[in-house]
Amino acid sequence: MNLSLTDPFVLAQDYPESTTGSLRSGHATCVRFNRKGDFLAAGRVDGTVVIFDVETNGVARKLKGHTRQVQSLSWSRDGRYLLTASQDWKCNIWDLDGGRIVRSVRFEAPVYIAELHPWNHLMFVVSLFEDQPLLVDASGPKVIKSNLPSAPKRNKYDEDEPISDKQAAQDAKQTTTVAVFTASGEHILSGTNKGWLNIIEVSTRTTIYSTKICTGVVIFLRLTGSGRDVVVNAQDRIIRTIQLPNLSAADLDPDTIDIEIEHKFQDVVNKLSWNHVAFSSTGEYVTASTYNNHDIYIWERNHGSLVKILEGPKEEHGIVEWHPHRPLIAACGLESGRIHIWSIMPSQRWSALAPDFVEVEENVEYIEHEDEFDIHPQEEIHKRRLDLEDEEVDVLTVEPVKGEIVDEEGISAFRMPVQLDLIDSESEEEFVAVGRGEMRRKSPSGQGVDYGLGEDGVGGSDVEGKKKVKSRRR
């Protein structure tokens, strides 16, 4: 509800400008925002998943269950469940209400990426290393894993005659590197190591459409919030955006699907390749982290031009994510494991501090009002003032606020419980509180640092007050 008070120039700015902070808890390798944008999940090298509260920049929850580096994260629509895939060949579905594992599924190969079904938090698709992708349905007591095809669908006229040996051999070598659900959840988009994009129907688990979009490996696919656009990161150093046809249309004929590449983003000068790509909240912008380089690139999709190169901490970034409705980008530093944040820091308008002052562009000759210095009796003024208060006020009706996410029907608003006793479970943090808002790097000796609050014995009996606090200064 702060939008009505915020400077419109700030609101008009829809991509971040500069680094505004960083988050740290261990060495994070991947991050993902939930749909509401109030939490950021981060997977660490040690297999722990940390949920950061975006409002406080503090740790809201820690999920311990994986033993190896976390590979990918996927939130359920309501933000209650989180699917994590790890290098320990397992995927876990967590219930954030209690922080427990709801389902744990083991695979025969390392998992590249696992994506939750948009409407069913117990169904997901995984792309495995050198193996067929799987559709996993964990709704029942027994987890059902079904194979999905990797081989592209050949054109119709090919089907009449047997596929040539050469082609068959090629198809056999196709493996899926990335698979995601479409917005409706009825189809899966998958990318293969030969540069093919497949559309797979979930109900029949058959490929209904294939197209070769690039020459190299398809590294990553990501849909916009609306599900109408896809961004493709490929080995050939080109980022492509694609507009998806409406796959849920009743009269959809797979043969008429025509997928065209909308934009190709690349750095022709430096020939950079891209570690990771993401859409902005509305899909208007595409951002990417660069390989062997420190910068984060932002392109806009309208004209397909580069609008910003974000500079920041001098390290290469892995996964980059855009906040679901704010101009805020989070990226994982590969070396430090820190999560760096870029956003907009508006400057304080001083006129907000003194209501009788206004900020003017240039000097204005002040013209005094006719009655400006008239003296009215106090009671007169007061009465007039009270009489003016004839406007209707409504203090009860809650109006939908622009920019606020209204939960759809059927999804009860999930609110993650606030854990106030996290403090004690923390030991590996590098910063400790030393009084009011002061943090200091934990000395190597760790314990025994005296940071009493002062002489006056405030809360003197509370030795616990000296406990380590596990957050860091921003």
Place this chain on the structure above:
Amino acid sequence: MSDFDSAASTPVPSVHRPPKRRRVYDDSEASTPRYSSPDELGDHKPHRSSKLKTRQDLGSRRRSHSSDGSVDELDHTYHGRNRSRSSSIDSHRSSHSSPDAPSPPVYKPLKLNYKQKFILKGHRKGVAQVRFSPDGRWIASCSADSTIKIWDAETGKHMRTLEGHLAGVSTIAWSPDSNTIASGSDDKTIRLWHRATGKPYPAPLLGHHNYVYSLAFSPKGNMLVSGSYDEAVFLWDLRARRLMRSLPAHSDPVGGVDFIRDGTLVCSCSTDGLTRVWDTATGQCLRTLVHEDNAPVTTVRFSPNGRYILAFTLDSCIRLWDYVSGTCKKTYQGHVNNKYSLGGAFGVGGTEGFIVSGSEDGDLVFWDVKTKDMVQKVSGHEGVVLWVDTSPSVSGKVVSGGLDGTVRIWVDVNEDVNGVKAEPVDADATEDEPMEEARAEIGEERNTPREASVVRELGRNQELEPSPEPMDED
């Protein structure tokens, strides 16, 4: 020091009057044009007994603390010049209210008939705040006797006493899940307590340099905002018990703070007469509200829908501000508030909203939000009613706490007409049970804690009141 001086030359709070009743009916008082009667009517005798006439005498009682009839003349002249922060700015209007006096307000959809149901005794000093838990099941009260008590809202049964603060507790707040209570004390600490066990969380929030005076939880329960006598407003990350942000708020003690419904804004107010609205995310001031008279603001509350801010000022006014436009929409008058920082709440009667506040003359005053009419005025407390809160549940209960150390629960008998018959106020009968409980409690806690330094008395001079009133029993 004579009355004379104090009334005229110093800001209100310093008035050196005994806080207790010195009822003076001077005839220059009728101030609220809509519903005040000709003063002649009002000033002959107190109309306490008759509900019908409460409106008439309210105007005349207004200023009783700050001035005598005898200085009234002088008052006029002084206030002409020295109007800032004067409490009785509205007291000079003697004539123009008479015409509309005989005709009662035409439109009056809101009918309230609150009756006292329980008197909860147990606090040994004034009760600074009382708050319903968000689920409506509990009432928490905090007192200058440095304890917090939890009561069952339904039965009035005393559930628990929370002890640990080293000085008087000025403020409490419930977490949104009703499981945690935060309390702010004159010992400069903020503590968090388990509601169920009555145990404090180990680490208190340390950082304020002076009395903690006001607290509010964010709607998600992840943040706490605190206002203090040290003129600062702090935002805390509750999970880490870390000071997240310090708002350079005011140049005088901060009287009240509140969070908006969606948590994006925080408001704070101070005895410097300013109410400021802050962006939670950036910590920047977005708006400052100030009334011409610059009266000290002691309590602020966002309206239930977040569109307005209700500000309680020491000129016996409660103002409803539209913070977006920065204008005062309504002024509610009829209670006495010159000295203590009283608090009130929004409530719903039928479909209409009302505002309820305590008053320094021992009454609870109810206003129709839209018409500004005083719809009910009910007495009960012996001495100042410091805080009133409304139940979030459908019961429509109201709870009040006062300088007399009692907590009182009120029910709207109107609504019970066709349902359960609420017993009319019979103090002896109703208070019996809870009293027994509370007495037992007192037995245990014989050792007296330190004197509380401030009991919701917000003055620019931090002069201590002579202990207001002996409690009626104990």
